[in-house]
Amino acid sequence: MNAPASSDHRWRKVLQTPVSQLLRGHITGAQTPLERLDTSSLPDRVVEAIRAITTQLSGRCRSKTARQLVKSCKALLLEGCAEAQLVEQLSEPVSIAALIRVTGKTDWVLNARLPARLWPTVHALVGQKRVRKTAARQMLSRICRSLQWQWEAGKTPETLIETSGDTIALGGLLYETQSVAPLLDFSLPESLMSVVLDVVKRTRLWRGEKLDTACELCAHFADGLEKGETEAALIKSFGSSKTAARLIRRARLRNRPFAWRAWRKTWQTTAAISVVVLVLWTILTMRFMAAQPTVKFDIIQEVDDLSRSIPKQDRAWPLYRQGLTKLTPKAREKFYEIRAALGEGPASEHWPEAKSFLTKHSDALALFLAATSRPKLGFINRDPENSLWLQNQAHEASYVLNSPDPTKTNMSILLPQMQDLGFHVLPMLTGAIHLAVEQGDKERCLHLQLARLALLNHYSQIGPYPICQIATNELTGKIAQNIAKLVIESPEFFDDQQWETLFQKLLVTQIKKSDFRRVDERIFIDDFLQKIYTDDGNGNGRFTPRGFQVLQNMVEFSSGRQALFESIFVVPPDLGRQQTDVTETTTFDVLSAPVATMIADRKELQKELLYLNELVWKARTNLNSEDTSAENAYLTEYQRLMDSPHLRVKYLPALIFMTDELPSYLWSHTERHQVRRDAALVLIAAERYRRQHGQFPETIAELVPKYLAKVPVDPYTSKPLQYSVKDGRPVIDSEALRHPEDKTD
C-alpha cells in the first residue's frame, strides 16, 4: 500500500528539482532561489540574513536579489570584510526588501556605509507613492549620501532618525525639490511638513524655486515652534494652502527672467488667439456646412413643360427624332465624309457620293420634310423616348438628358438636338435642294427651300438660351445668302409665284437680337444663384458648400479661372497642377468656411452679376469695332474686382461665372445676318419687278410698296440699304456684305 505512495512522492520530488541540481546528480525537490545557489562558502548567519530579505520578495525580483546578495557577500568576505559587519548591514530585512522593490536594485545595500537602523527612515523617505524606479534610485542615492555625510560629521543615527520625523511629507518634498540636505536641516512635525509639501506641490514652480519656497516655509514653521507656538496655531495662522500656493506662484513668476516672461506672454497670447480663432472657425464651419441651396425652379423642367403643352400633332421633334434614329452610327460616319459636299452641291467632287447618301436615306429626309411642316419643335429633354436617339448620337448607353438631379453641380445644359438639327438635318435639306436644282425639279426645290426656312423656326425654339437665337440668326443669314445667290445666278429657275412664296417665307423668318433684360442670360444668373446660395425667402441668402462645387466645375475649362480659384485657397502651384480639384485640398477644408463668409450675399452678388452682364451685352452688341468704350467698360469693371484682394474674394462667384476675356464679336454678327436677309428680300423683289417692268428698278424705293413693304435700313450706317444696278444686275452694298466670309461665298 505504501510503496506506490512513496514512489509518487519521489517522482514529485524529481519533477520539482531544478534542472541545475538534476545535472549535478542531486534530487532536491522544490527549492527557494537561495537554495539553488551555492552558499557553501558563506557563513550561516549571512545566509540567514539574506534569506530574511529574499523571503519578503517574490518572483524574478526574489531570485535576482538572492543571486546578487550572495555574490556581493562572497566578494566582500574575500576582501576581508567581517561576518558581523555583513550581518549588521543586512539586519533590517523588511525595509531593505521594500527599498529593493521600489528601486529594483540591490547594490546599494552593501555599498552604502550607513547603519542598518537608518534603512526604515530611508525607506520612508524614498518609498513614496507613484514614484518611478529611476526617480527612486536617484533619490535613494541622494539620501544615502546626505545621511552618510551627517553620520560621518558626528550625528548619531538616533538624531538623524529624529530629524527626519515621520518623513512621509519630507520624502514628498525631497521628490518635489530633488534636493535632500537643505530640507533635512528642518526637523518639523509631519503635520507642518504636510502643509509645506501641499503648498510646494501646488505652486508648480521650477525645482529651485520650489526648494527656496519649501526652505523658507520650513524655516517659518521652525521659528514658530521655537517661539512656543503649537502646530495647530501655526497651521491656522498660515491660512489656506491653495491660496498661498496660487499667490506664491504668481509672485514667483514675476521674479523670473524677463526673457522667460516675454516668452510666456507670447505663448499665452498665441494660445488665446488660437483658441478664439478655433472657436470662430468651428462656428463658421458649422454654419457654413449647414447651408444648403434652395433650388426653386428648374429651367429644363420649364422648357419641357412648355413643350408638353403643345398638341402632339403639332410637335415636329418626334419626326426629326425618327429620321435621326434612322441614321445609324455607321451612316453618321459616312455622313461626316459627305457633309461638305451636301452644302457645296454639284461643285464638290464628292457630290456623287452625297447624292447616293441622299437616295439611300430618302426615308430620313422624308421624315425631316414632314417634321418641317409642323408648327412647333416640341422638344422634351427628359423624354424616355429620346433614349434610342441619344444612344445613336452618343454611341453609348442611353442617359437622361439634363437630369433633374438636385445634387448636380454642373451648370452646363446639353443641347444635342441643336447639334443634330444644325449638323445633320440642315445639310441634308441643303443637299436635297442642290439635287432638286440639278434635276430641274422646281416644285421640290421650292418645297425644300421652304422646309429649310421652317427648320430655322424650329431651331430658334430649342430653348430660351441666347446661343439658340444667335445660331438661328447665323443660319438664317447663310440661307438668305444662298437664296440671293440663286436669284442672281438663276433668276428664271422659279416663276413669279414661286419667288413670291419664297419671299414671303423669308420675310417671316425674323432675325432677333438676344436681350438679357428679357429672359436669356438672366435665367442663367438666377439659376446660378439658386444653386450656390441659400434662400431666406426675401431674395437674399448665404454661400453654400455646394456653391464651391459648382465653381470647381466651372473653373475646370479655364486656366485663368482655375488659377484664381486656386489662389483664393492658397493651393500651391505644383499641387494645383497635380490635383485639379481644389475642393479636395487641405487648405480648402480649412479656408472654405471663412472664404464663404467673405463672399457677397445673394442680393449683392446678383446686383454685380446683372451689372457685369449688362456691360458684356453692350460690348457684344457694339457694331462699331473702332469704338472700344463698351468693351473697356466691362474689362475695367472685371479688373476692378480682380485687383482688390477683398473684392476678389467677395465677388469670386461673379468672376468665375463671367468671362475673363474680351467679349466675342460673334454676338455682334446679328446685324450682318440681318443685312444678308434684307439683301435677299430686295433681290427677289427686284427680280419680280424686272419680270413685270422689263428692267431692274433704279432704287429700292421703286419696289415699295408693291414688292417690298419698306426700304430696309442698313444697321451699320443707319441709312437705307445701298442699292444700284451695275452691268444690268442689281447690286447691294453694305459693310455687312464685305465680310471675308461673304466674299468667299
Added chain:
Amino acid sequence: MRVERELMRGAGPVAVLKLLEEGAKYGYELVEALSKQTGGILDMGQSTLYPLLYNLQSQGLIRPNWQESESGRKRKYYSLTAKGKKRLAGDTAQWVAVATAMQSLGILPHVPPRLRGGEA
C-alpha cells in the same frame, strides 16, 4: 477689526517696507512685528505675507539673503534696497496726505489713537 482686502492690499506693502527700514528681518519676525505693532489690525497670514515679499522682491524693493541663525538653522532675511527706501518715502508721503484728508473730513481724529500692543 478686520480690514477690507483692497485697503490691506494698499497698506500691506508699505507696512512691510516700513518694518524692514529698521533692519533685515525674516518671515516669521515680520509676521510677529506686524501683528504686535499694528495691534493685529494689519495681521496677515503667512499665505499672504510670503507672496507679498516675493512681489516686493520682483519689484526690486527688497533683497533676500539666506543666513545662519543663532540656532545654526538657515533663515531667509529680507532687507530694504535703495529703490525700496525711495518707494517707502513716496508711499509714506501719500499715506500722510490720505490721513490728512481723512482728518479734514472728520473721519480720522486730529490726534491718531494709540494702537493696542505696539507703536503706530
